[in-house]
Amino acid sequence: MSNLTLTFLAAAFLSLQLYGAEKVLPPNIVVFISDDHGMLDSEPYGATDIGTPNMAKLAAEGMKFTHAFVASPSCGPSRTALCTGLWPARNGAEPNHKAKNPDVKSLPPVLHALGYEVAAFGKVAHGNYGKDHGFDVLGGEQHGDTDTVEVAKFLNTRDASKPLCLFFGTRHPHVPWGENAGYDTATIKLPPKHVDTAATREQRARYCSDITRADNLLGELRALVKEKVPGNTLFIYTADHGGQWPFGKWNLYDAGIRIPFIAAWPGHLAPASTNDAMIAWPDLLPTFIELGGGTVPEGIDGKSFASVLLGKATTHRERIFTTHSGDGDFNVYPIRSVRARDWKYIRNLHPEFQHHTHISRSSNVTSGFNYWQSWLSAAESSPEAAAKVKRYSVRPAEELYDLKSDPNELHNLAAEPTQAERLQQMRVDMDAWMQQQGDKQTVFGKPLMIGEPLTMVDPGAGKKKKAK
Template sequence: MRFVLIGLSILACSACQLVAAELPDIVVFLSDDHTIGDSSLYGSTDLKTPNMDRIAMQGLTFDQAFVASPSCAPSRAALLTGLMPSRNGAEPNHSRPDKEIKKLPAYFQELGYEVVSFGKVGHYRQTPEYGFDIAKHFKYHEDIAVPEALKWLDARESDKPLLLFVGTNWPHVPWPEPETIDAKTIKIPLHHVHTPQTRIARARYYQAITTMDRELGEVFDAAYEKLGDDTLFLHTSDHGAQWPFGKWTLYDEGIRTPMIAVWPGKIPPSKRTEAMVSWVDILPTLYAAVGQTAPEEIDGRSFLPVLLGETDTHRDVIFTVHSGDGNKNVYPTRSIRTPRWKYIRNLHPEFKFTSHILGDTRPQPYWGSWVEKANKVPEAARKVKRYLERPAVELYDLKADPTEQNNLAAYVEHKEKLASLANQLDAWMKTQGDQQKVYGEPTLLKN
């Protein structure tokens, strides 16, 4: 706990006198490209994430948390502005939010916080542009970021309240060689193509998650040892992993994200919630946790009452967007998700869905083995085609079909549901000023 003086004008009061306030410290740990189901906390039976498990025992686990966009730059810009990509200006990957938009560090610096980031918090070199007091080790896979954050925190002597972001690069590619993972025990997802190369690549991915989980535990322990119990700790990931139907897509493996929150004495321990929350909600939630109210003009809304156990609901629907990632992934798409239904609109179904996966030349690439098997096995061919070609509209009943395999858009019995979700998405896109712009040069499907 820190004691600081803050202006009443910051608290939306008219007087200009100063008052003392108690402000909690806040630590946010971001993992990179981590599919939610690839952790024991969220149901994996062949991959243990013991630190996620033990941290969850001390706080609240979100089962329905979602990012705003399934690629790094727009996802992190949404987190750090509280605005969706169409409104903050960072739509395709590697883009930046508009300079004039107020960013998360400024909100807390006005209250007397020291706002610090180590590692990948913004999109690599963009991180300092968000206005952190300190921003270090944000280059691509600068993997000393977490140990350096731990050293900095241990040596810190400031009396200011602290908001610390620590961003690991794991499990973002390139995945390391397996050390503790036995590839033979791995369960390949049913919607992937089973090949020896897939199994080897998945073992590498699991090893990267194991490293992430270790770093998470180290940061969590150091935070409470140094800062004390009046510390709000949040762990989440920017989107799913670089696997087909994950990153760059609006399927749940791309947009649904792990999220755990701990705040001793405030957040009840060992709880789970089905409350639907978005990454744009994180900024106003952290701001509410220190007694402030974020501007109504941002898209995010505080879910602090969910954290405090006062309610188990937040949003009725989640909107997500994706525009592309350079010329390798030009595929604008939008979605609306309810607790049960997912509606995806692919704005240009004449485009081929491409991604970095298709040209992967790292050790043990697997996509080539999928294509080779597709030449011989019809089911493999179906999976490969489904990744590369999408219809204009997709509709999934997530209760009956959680892995989104059976597109119901053409079923007459779901006509009303389809129309209702389409109308809601249209209205939302209009309020966002969504121009449905195509960024980059698409690859067209062959007739």
């Protein structure tokens, strides 16, 4: 027998031990995943200008985690880490739009071996990669918009005697953002790293509108689950990484890697509670496996935080490591980071490269190029705007932030003599983790070097043209 088969059998046996004698089914688990939604952009996390009433209701009924992080701030690597419990260097999905290595096992089959029916509707894995992860059911539009209609049909016909693990992924608020649904561009709040222009405010309103659209779908799914998945059910809202804004998606600042994570589990999680345990997306399926009565497979990076959900522990991780390796020729800028509770160290592997993303290199205006042009125009007359634009495209080799006094990561302390010891220790932590991961620091794509003229990338044809 293979090791994985033995793991499945052991998991099933342990499940019988834990639940069989009491004839209590493992909990149903439902996970709602939004796309490109930063933690602070919702009511439960302090936003007063974005309407997310269903997220607020979920938080009122359950527990809000304040220190939840993804493994990587782009769709494919983040979602593959979720499904495999492995960070990108170990699962193979390092740059965006790359599948995991064929020999890497995924975790949904472990839940299946425990008796779960494991279903994924909408954008759960990335693109067509859902077929690689062993879900029992794949439904909805894996690339674009999806709704709850297929989920309702599935819940009406499935065998309800089996415990259910259901993932539902919406495209919102991924670009292209829909029309502004009534947000006031004059009063909407901008993050401090953004340049305040009319175009930025217009696009921010569209982004907020798409967050509300995701929230509407959350309300629909919760209503379906309450009606058709009775009994012991853990319901979670989360997101694959931060929003597609400068210093957000494709970056290792908290705006890119820190995500909402709200869990409601009647009888287990106290209503309106908050938890500051540090958790990461690769931990999710190991947690579900333990809650289902199974044994987490050995050798993966993910660590179950079931003890936190069950009230038996208050802490989980001491460090969060994150990686980003690129997204086609739009974004050739590999980065690594280690985050403690109050400090973050970022290593830009190639500071001689220009930092760009779809926002500044794509010829498709829906990717943000329209408002980015307004930033460039503002930079011509505003020193503040010019500094933000330069900081976006030119990065130092190392960055160090005191997150307690500087949560927006505005002041890089890497060159401060008073932080020399801390910087050195975080370098050591980073080096050791990268070695443990077998991180080859591969550069994917052709970089733009500092000083080279900016060229645009055509997302349809993959062609480049000289920027105007």
